[in-house]
Amino acid sequence: MALPAIEVERLTRRGLRLAWFTVGYNVVEGVLAVAAGVSAGLVSLIGFGIDSGIESLSGVLVALRLSARLRSGEIDAVREEARERLTLRLVAVTFFLLAAYVTVDGIRSLVAAERPDTSALGLAVLAASLVVMPLLAAAKRRVGLRLGDDLILADAAETRICVLLSLSTFVGLVLFAVTGAAWLDPVAGFVIAAFAVHEGIEAWHGELAHEHEHEHEHEQEHEHEHEHEAERSS
Numbered sequence: 001m002a003l004p005a006i007e008v009e010r011l012t013r014r015g016l017r018l019a020w021f022t023v024g025y026n027v028v029e030g031v032l033a034v035a036a037g038v039s040a041g042l043v044s045l046i047g048f049g050i051d052s053g054i055e056s057l058s059g060v061l062v063a064l065r066l067s068a069r070l071r072s073g074e075i076d077a078v079r080e081e082a083r084e085r086l087t088l089r090l091v092a093v094t095f096f097l098l099a100a101y102v103t104v105d106g107i108r109s110l111v112a113a114e115r116p117d118t119s120a121l122g123l124a125v126l127a128a129s130l131v132v133m134p135l136l137a138a139a140k141r142r143v144g145l146r147l148g149d150d151l152i153l154a155d156a157a158e159t160r161i162c163v164l165l166s167l168s169t170f171v172g173l174v175l176f177a178v179t180g181a182a183w184l185d186p187v188a189g190f191v192i193a194a195f196a197v198h199e200g201i202e203a204w205h206g207e208l209a210h211e212h213e214h215e216h217e218h219e220q221e222h223e224h225e226h227e228h229e230a231e232r233s234s
Contacts, residue, residue, distance in 0.1 A: 012066055012147065018136065020059070026059065027052070030053050031049070032121065033125050035049075035121070036125065039119065043114065044109070048165060050101065051102075051162070054101075055158060058155060059155065062155045088154055091158065092203035094158065095199050096196070099192075099200065103193045118177060129162065130163065137157075137159035144156055165189075168191075
């Protein structure tokens with residue numbers, strides 16, 4: 001069932017606020033991560049900060065398209081779809097750039113047998129990301145599912161990638177401190193790269209919303225089943 005126009009606008013504005021929050025947060029996160037990485041000579045943390053820059057670019061693209069959608073009022077559906085398809089493909093490119101980064105950096109780290117350093121500021125930035133980004137990704141996903149919006153779902157998926165990269169970097173540094181196994185971080189990065197490529201392909205083809213719509217339908221079915229059971233029991 002189609003949502004009322006006022007609800008579509010409300011959800012779109014919420015998606016816009018989430019996109020701009022992502023941009024602001026990632027800019028601060030990136031600056032702190034790069035500063036901590038340079039101070040500690042920690043290449044992986046510098047790379048994490050660069051990734052935050054990619055996330056910010058994606059957030060700006062999404063925010064600009066959502067802003068244009070809110071301003072347009074009565075729109076040419078064909079033209080709007082073409083523009084959002086282009087934006088979605090630019091988001092997909094950021095996925096591929098992220099995958100390329102973690103793959104190249106991981107191979108270089110393995111070949112050079114680099115031993116990660118540690119940084120209190122860097123660990124604090126990563127820990128904060130592990131708290132903030134899952135909440136942000138979940139909020140975007142809820143909005144995207146309600147609207148059936150490929151663009152917002154692609155942005156939510158990229159935020160999940162940031163969570164995985166934060167977790168990989170954080171766990172790599174902690175496990176290295178405990179075990180001395182420096183290969184853990186680049187190997188985890190390869191897993192993230194594979195996931196990034198998968199999500200990038202889906203964003204390129206506009207399949208993210210369709211994939212998550214099925215999940216939403218299943219959730220609704222379960223909710224209806226619980227409601228019927230409650231009615232029967234009463």
